[in-house]
Amino acid sequence: MKIIYKITYPNGKIYIGKDLTNSINYFGSANSRLIEKDFTDEERDDFTIRRQIIWKSEIASDKEVNEKEVEFIIKYNSNNPEIGYNQWPKFKNTNP
Template structure:
């Protein structure tokens, strides 16, 4: 008899880089290839013209992987601050609040 071990889905923290160089850091507890976060659409739209939106390329980079939700939750905020993704001049994260 063959034993099938349960599949453990890694949880990830990713960095999205937009064409203007600004970034967004988020977490994905399912490690989906097609998930690109819940960035505030209005903030991103303000930075791109209608013409620029017609051909738009972003990059998704995995910064951290873990099997632990608690660890991913803890590390996410640290990476947002480390990369200054919450600085409106550098990124689109609105939490934790940027203190300048």
């Protein structure tokens, strides 16, 4: 089973990722240094993140999963630094 998931951090920011093996213990490859800037030492002591499977397929090719991942990153706007932690595709701010 191949999945696309959404991780939500305690500050409300999100990360969209894919897992080609549907491992229950995989929480993505978001940039830790980027995330840690948003939390104090106290906040880092005890927090909960949520992982939701937002799409899954038993028959999709890896290429199709990659395309779906980008589709969901754009849909959820998780590459906007104010909303999420995805750094690709690069966010293009359309507001002047």
